[in-house]
Amino acid sequence: MPAAPLLHGIGLRQPHYREFRALRPPLGFVEVHSENFFNPHDAASQVLAAVREDYAVSLHGVGLALGSACGLDEDHVRRLADLVARVDPVRVSDHACFARAPWAQVGIVHASDLLPIAFTRASLDILCANVERVQDRLRRPLLVENLSAYLDFPERDFSEPQFFAELGRRSGCGLLLDVNNLYVNALNAAEPDPLQAVCGWISELTREAPPGLVGEIHLAGFSKQQGLIIDDHSRPVAEDVWQAYVHALDCLGPMPTLIEWDEHLPALSVLLEQAAHAGALCAARRETAQVAS
Amino acid sequence: MSAATHTTELERQQRLIAAIFAPQLDLATCPDVLQDGARREAGLAAYRGNGLAHARNALRLQFPTVLAMLGDDAFDVLSARYWRARPPRRGDLAWVGEELPAYIATVDSLDAWPWLADCARLDWAIWQIAGAAPPCMTHADLQRLAAEDPAGLSLQLAACTARIPSAWPIVTIHLAHQDAAADWSMVRQAILDGASQTAWVWRPQGDAAAEVRLIALEDAADRWIAALAAGASIVGALDAAGEDFDFATWMQRALAEGWLDGVATPVSP
Structure with a gap:
């Protein structure tokens, strides 16, 4: 029987380029921030082209601002489409957020951040229209990631899992399930049992979502800053997040899983150890499923 | 909705x-x-x-x-x-x-x-050129250059080049901030003298892995490049550059460094 494909990956960041290419570690994929590779002529794009020869690449964007009521930046969509054509990625993703809006005399500005959207019907309509626009341009489905949000709007027509289930049903996109974001939100909401809150979220999603909605899982670490838990990808994955991840695998089955680390980047070996742990949990879930069947 | x-x-x-x-x-x-x-x-x-x-x-x-x-x-x-x-x-x-x-x-x-804005323009040009398209001068361009009347031809500057004129010694200032052993008294004197400089910035042959380079242009080369950038013919740009300009030496270096994108019809004489 052929070996099962590896499902774990890491976010590849510039300080690790040289070591990564020399080491060529066993991974199912690597993920990069799309915007860092929009320019086809710079050195980073050369590195990505070389990495692509050995690995599947997942393109993860932070700038589309898919939930923006004022619409998308067509130039950004064009640059993403060009990148997708160059890289032929295994997945393309961005966030369920807004960042663009008209402001004062300036015109449309971009906040360079992932700003929260309301879980209302109007917001869902906006997100669906923008996701469909990008998917039509890329000619492939997107994955849309759930946010860590530091402010929430009181008006809502859906729970968050219902919102993503409906988004997937209507637009055909998938969900990039960020388990750490769920945990950060639970901590900031002062949930009495944050782990239980996260597992409840995932269970609700499993009940509500069309089959196969989730296409990838993100795991990361967080820090506490000025009274808030910030999803800054600056630490190892927390123990509770690992437990929530196991619950997600139980609900969803083995899943491509990424370790994200952006701040206080550790040695590559640390990142690979975390990814290997995710891979081992995936493999264990796969064996359990095979025994059961 | x-x-x-x-x-x-x-x-x-x-x-x-x-x-x-x-x-x-x-x-x-x-x-x-x-x-x-x-x-x-x-x-x-x-x-x-x-x-x-x-x-x-x-x-x-x-x-x-x-x-x-x-x-x-x-x-x-x-x-x-x-x-x-x-x-x-x-x-x-x-x-x-x-x-x-x-x-x-x-x-x-x-x-x-007062030189800060121009130093920022130079920083930004270097940032842009690090990711600019490589030069695309072809053999056909060289053949046109050899065969046709230079009064009817212009040279297109490559996207991976930039000319940044300034009333201040921006190249001297920029290079000093990259040099741990910089002679700051010389930098101060250049500023006090109001020594204007035009920076010429390029990425050698558009190689993505190569460091962006810069020099301060001599006056004649500055006039030549400014005329080319304005779309002048080769003859017109040579007139603008003046007698001090050494076309053959410049052209040799331009081809070696990748400063040109090709040959075109001039937009001005």
Whole structure:
């Protein structure tokens, strides 16, 4: 029987380029921030082209601002489409957020951040229209990631899992399930049992979502800053997040899983150890499923 | 979706954007949110800080000379003022510094450093050229150059080159900030003398892995390149450059370094 494909990956960041290419570690994929590779002529794009020869690449964007009521930046969509054509990625993703809006005399500005959207019907309509626009341009489905949000709007027509289930049903996109974001939100909401809150979220999603909605899982670490838990990808994955991840695998089955680390980047070996742990949990879930069947 | 509900979402988003870019944190400007009190303030502060931090980190990479001249604290103050005065228009932070040189020229408190805006223009040109398209001069271009009347031909400067004129010694200032053993008395004297320089910036053969290079142009070469950039014919550009200009030597280096994109019909004589 052929070996099962590896499902774990890491976010590849510039300080690790040289070591990564020399080491060529066993991974199912690597993920990069799309915007860092929009320019086809710079050195980073050369590195990505070389990495692509050995690995599947997942393109993860932070700038589309898919939930923006004022619409998308067509130039950004064009640059993403060009990148997708160059890289032929295994997945393309961005966030369920807004960042663009008209402001004062300036015109449309971009906040360079992932700003929260309301879980209302109007917001869902906006997100669906923008996701469909990008998917039509890329000619492939997107994955849309759930946010860590530091402010929430009181008006809502859906729970968050219902919102993503409906988004997937209507637009055909998938969900990039960020388990750490769920945990950060639970901590900031002062949930009495944050782990239980996260597992409840995932269970609700499993009940509500069309089959196969989730296409990838993100795991990361967080820090506490000025009274808030910030999803800054600056630490190892927390123990509770690992437990929530196991619950997600139980609900969803083995899943491509990424370790994200952006701040206080550790040695590559640390990142690979975390990814290997995710891979081992995936493999264990796969064996359990095979025994059961 | 009705127009009214779309407008509701648009206004909600506009209010949050306005609260993020406002000069001071003001909870009254924040749209209605579930959180209240200190938790609301912390949430809004996080968003006000995140975007600015992302922009500041990008600006530090894009303007190393300005950063070195101002120091960390003053640069961060400048970044914050710039972020609010000229908010980003794009979701790609590679462009966040696009308007900083022009903004610096408008900041009264920087009047004591009148060369700063031009140094920022040079930093930005270097940042842009690091990712510019490589030169695309072809054999056919060279054949045209050899066979046709130079009065009917112009040379196209490559995208991976830039000419930055300044009333200040911007090349001397830039290079000094990259040199641990720089002779600062010479830099000061060049500024006091009002020594103007035009920087010529390029990436050798457009090689993505190569360091961007820069030199201060001699007057004749500056006039030559300025004329080419304006679309002059080769003959017209030679007239502009004057008798001191050595065309053969310049052309040899231009081909070796990749300064040219090709041969075209001039837009002016």
